[in-house]
Amino acid sequence: MSPLISINKLSKSYGNKNVVSNVDLTISAGQIVGLVGPNGAGKTTCLQAILGLTDFDGDIDVLGHHPRKDRVKMLNDVAYIADVAILPKWLKVSQALTYMQDVHQNFDMEKAKVFLEKTNISLSDKVKVLSKGMVTQLHLALILAIDAKVLILDEPTLGLDILTRRQFYSHLLEDFYSEDKCIIITTHQIEEIEHILTDVAFIQEGKIVLSESAEDIRERFKLLAVTNEHVEQAKELKPLFSNSLMGLTTMLFDDADKDVLQSLGNVSVPSLADIFVGVMTKEIC
Amino acid sequence: MNVLTMKASIRKELWEFKKILTWVPVALAVLIFVIPALNFFLHDIDTYALFVRFERMVEFQYSHAAEVEKIFFVGLISLFAPFLVLSTIVQLYYFLTCLYDERRDQSVMFWRSLPVSDSLTIMSKLITGALVIPAIFFMVATLVLITILIFALIGCIVLSIGYDISLWGMWVSSNIISAASIIWATLLPLAIWLLPLFAWLMLASMYAKKAPFLWAVLPVVALLLVEGLAVHYLDLSQPFIGSFLLEYFAIAPEHVNTSEIATGMDRLVPFKAIASNIDFSTAFMSAVLFYATYWLRVNKGES
Numbered sequence: 001m002s003p004l005i006s007i008n009k010l011s012k013s014y015g016n017k018n019v020v021s022n023v024d025l026t027i028s029a030g031q032i033v034g035l036v037g038p039n040g041a042g043k044t045t046c047l048q049a050i051l052g053l054t055d056f057d058g059d060i061d062v063l064g065h066h067p068r069k070d071r072v073k074m075l076n077d078v079a080y081i082a083d084v085a086i087l088p089k090w091l092k093v094s095q096a097l098t099y100m101q102d103v104h105q106n107f108d109m110e111k112a113k114v115f116l117e118k119t120n121i122s123l124s125d126k127v128k129v130l131s132k133g134m135v136t137q138l139h140l141a142l143i144l145a146i147d148a149k150v151l152i153l154d155e156p157t158l159g160l161d162i163l164t165r166r167q168f169y170s171h172l173l174e175d176f177y178s179e180d181k182c183i184i185i186t187t188h189q190i191e192e193i194e195h196i197l198t199d200v201a202f203i204q205e206g207k208i209v210l211s212e213s214a215e216d217i218r219e220r221f222k223l224l225a226v227t228n229e230h231v232e233q234a235k236e237l238k239p240l241f242s243n244s245l246m247g248l249t250t251m252l253f254d255d256a257d258k259d260v261l262q263s264l265g266n267v268s269v270p271s272l273a274d275i276f277v278g279v280m281t282k283e284i285c
Numbered sequence: 286m287n288v289l290t291m292k293a294s295i296r297k298e299l300w301e302f303k304k305i306l307t308w309v310p311v312a313l314a315v316l317i318f319v320i321p322a323l324n325f326f327l328h329d330i331d332t333y334a335l336f337v338r339f340e341r342m343v344e345f346q347y348s349h350a351a352e353v354e355k356i357f358f359v360g361l362i363s364l365f366a367p368f369l370v371l372s373t374i375v376q377l378y379y380f381l382t383c384l385y386d387e388r389r390d391q392s393v394m395f396w397r398s399l400p401v402s403d404s405l406t407i408m409s410k411l412i413t414g415a416l417v418i419p420a421i422f423f424m425v426a427t428l429v430l431i432t433i434l435i436f437a438l439i440g441c442i443v444l445s446i447g448y449d450i451s452l453w454g455m456w457v458s459s460n461i462i463s464a465a466s467i468i469w470a471t472l473l474p475l476a477i478w479l480l481p482l483f484a485w486l487m488l489a490s491m492y493a494k495k496a497p498f499l500w501a502v503l504p505v506v507a508l509l510l511v512e513g514l515a516v517h518y519l520d521l522s523q524p525f526i527g528s529f530l531l532e533y534f535a536i537a538p539e540h541v542n543t544s545e546i547a548t549g550m551d552r553l554v555p556f557k558a559i560a561s562n563i564d565f566s567t568a569f570m571s572a573v574l575f576y577a578t579y580w581l582r583v584n585k586g587e588s
Contacts, residue, residue, distance in 0.1 A: 053397060055584060072402045080398035088301070088392035095300050102293030103401050139395075 112145035294409035484574035
């Protein structure tokens with residue numbers, strides 16, 4: 001399958017500070033990629049480079065377009081949500097729909113209206129009277145009504161309650177996702193989206209430290225719950241991360257032999273959050 | 286350039302500044318009617334003197350037709366002038382905030398995620414500020430004029446039928462439509478003349494992280510101070526930048542051709558006085574400042 005987004009040797013620096021260094025990433029249709037990293041890791045900079053919102057070194061190809069040179073054409077097929085509160089307060093819902101209809105050739109107003117009918121948002125409402133969750137729903141309605149090939153979400157559910165967050169992702173899958181599209185998401189709440197991700201890329205200090213399919217990652221990493229008597233033996237296998245609590249030690253292993261681990265304790269599939277913490281901290285006990 | 290997108294972008298600007306663009310001209314229009322009405326009700330009207338004046342006007346309208354035209358035109362300018370002054374203030378405010386506000390509330394990230402080019406965005410803001418805003422004020426002024434003319438028409442009918450006083454000659458001599466058209470036509474040279482100022486304010490609006498007004502004013506003040514000091518201490522003949530700005534933004538008497546007043550072309554004088562200030566430097570300064578604004582819009586990270 002041909003990639004929708006190809007990133008080769010993406011680098012970006014502000015003065016002497018390298019924010020992103022030599023990032024390589026390829027995203028194809030059907031993929032939902034979680035770009036996960038701690039604060040300041042370079043996630044937003046990567047996304048902004050993909051959107052042509054910032055200059056960069058290296059090559060990026062989005063649907064055959066260069067994000068900087070061909071930004072307007074590219075944005076006909078790329079949709080973007082960043083944080084939650086970026087819709088201007090003076091804007092009315094009806095005005096937002098009309099404007100989108102006029103400037104976006106792939107915007108379907110009826111689809112947006114159908115989505116909004118499921119919410120408490122009225123067409124005559126102004127953004128300033130909407131709650132944070134409603135603003136996100138409105139933004140989502142505008143974005144989901146675009147027949148885009150690529151959807152980029154930068155911390156889209158930041159500051160929202162858990163109900164709204166879940167609703168957001170369920171709408172995303174029901175109303176937007178299909179096999180010919182791809183989604184890139186950055187979020188801190190990785191545990192909430194790990195069930196929808198097909199691929200994961202961990203980014204740390206501007207570098208991709210792990211990029212694999214979610215399935216491969218779950219096979220590659222193993223979580224071992226080991227009792228005190230086997231701790232020393234387990235440590236010899238060099239876990240990425242270890243955590244002791246109430247007499248039970250949990251260790252994360254990368255590419256360890258499952259049979260050997262099973263002889264030491266209970267082996268389970270770690271969550272992406274566990275793997276993220278392990279890879280980011282990399283204590284190597 | 287996509288016309289539909291341009292129209293949508295200008296409409297978006299009008300939505301954003303809807304309150305100020307509605308209430309300021311409407312409030313002024315109301316004042317224009319309320320103040321004479323208050324004057325009428327609070328003071329006794331000498332009806333005899335009024336009718337004497339009407340009788341004189343009957344003779345005057347035919348014997349001094351050219352004077353009637355001039356008086357009407359001056360009256361028209363007096364009507365449009367307060368709208369123009371307020372429009373200029375609103376324009377300055379608009380240009381100072383049009384690129385700053387959307388960065389302050391971070392909505393710029395939303396607007397820039399849509400397939401609208403930065404050049405089109407800047408162009409739409411320029412058209413809105415330079416032409417659409419004064420056109421709105423002039424539109425309201427024209428509505429006020431039409432209302433006044435309707436009152437005048439009713440007055441003429443009453444005087445004609447009830448008192449046998451005919452002032453219909455006034456309507457012919459006034460050349461109402463051509464006079465109003467000339468004032469409307471002044472909009473374009475006015476916008477071009479002030480283009481460097483508008484471009485400078487847009488640049489300040491684009492550059493400032495805080496207080497765009499200070500960014501617009503302080504660099505100019507600093508430049509003039511430095512130049513003033515240089516002229517003083519280096520014994521130069523005159524400050525170049527200061528003189529240039531003063532000359533550019535002045536409607537100097539030498540620009541008014543007195544022979545045109547004598548030949549009855551005086552109604553075009555305001556138009557020509559403004560147009561005479563437009564030259565190569567207008568285009569050059571505006572182009573440089575607009576390009577700088579565009580460059581910052583494209584290259585300045587906003588998050």
